[in-house]
Amino acid sequence: MRDAIRAELLKARGSWWMLFGLAYAYLMPAMCYSYAPDSVIATDGADSAAATRTLLAFLTAVPVASIFLANWGIAKEYFYRSLPRTALTQRRIDGYVAKCVSGAVQGLVVGVLGTTAWSVSTWIILEQRHQSFDLGAATWQTLVLTVVASVLAGPWGVTLGYLLPNYWTTTAAALIAPFALELPLMLHAPSIGRFLPVSTLAGVVQPPIPGLLPPLAAVAASLLWIAASLLGGWHLFRRRDLT
Template identity: 25%
Template structure:
């Protein structure tokens, strides 16, 4: 189907974004994946606290570690982004989206923006949940969760990488189109693939999206050779921009 020749205006763009927000809210994926992310995060956070034999002595590092575990929400944010796009290819409704949009670029842009907003939501809620779970778990062992500058730095980094993870998954959805392949690919890479690459080829892996994400989070335990956080952020943004451009070009060139 050829791209629309309708002139893009602020009003049509606004309507396109509103339609994508409605579509994102109407399904079970947004809340379902968010609740799953919170459950996985909480299990990891409780495990980290109760596995520490001397929590009082390690309170600072343990606090940072507990908050950092909220970063697992990035996987679920990327999955939501992928489902937001591939769901339309699966049902065939992508054709109608293109028909009523001012252009294919508007479809891509709106979906990436909504996926970013969803990722931002995931990041904020995941951080708040980590702080709540951490506070409760620490209090159960008569220790206070440490809320210092590093804690808030990690929290802000998690919100940022989640906001980028959403459109990253959406862009992958545009490139792959197949829902099953996109979801399996994100899960396998997010749980196993990245760890294998980062452990076997750390000098290369630090320039990949996952290595850059660890740099933004300041996680040098997983990747000792990680870039400094500002450079990691630049690399991560560059990867997201490149994938978004690829998604736009492939969506424009192929039939729907």
């Protein structure tokens, strides 16, 4: 098991895709900010704490980057048909657990670098608006919870690849569904949308979006989604013919 985990971490570290994923962890909040309406990003008249909280809300996009990057680790093996070779060199359960652990570690890295990069951007934006970046308890809570949500997002991204063993399908589920499906439901039907996977991760971060689950409930809901996807992914992978 230890060797399998080490191998997966080496794959992730040595892949150029990891660099792209880390860049994406910053670009995702930046793009959401760029396309957000002025009414959403306005901080005129707000104190430093409120202004900082408004801009840090875009950190909810960082866990999506974690899902996407962790998902690529398994999606590319199906795409390049290298999974049968991997499965033959180790026990399936070892490979499965190793990829999920690697996904969580990648989520940690994405979360730390994504929050750091966007925090610097938030500081620059507020300086340009002649406002201050608040480093109070609420800000630190948002940063820490973003990292927590990113770690939780990693295994979810991995199991998506096992549940949907097709490169294009799983990529769409990891990258497009959060914005094309979950975000509209969260905005227009929060009683339903807040229970969906990425929305529960947003609830962990707690941006100023009405209708999200409270933090503890969001963590519990996220863990339930992850547990269900881990069991479902393992059930399908154990029974799937890889030849």
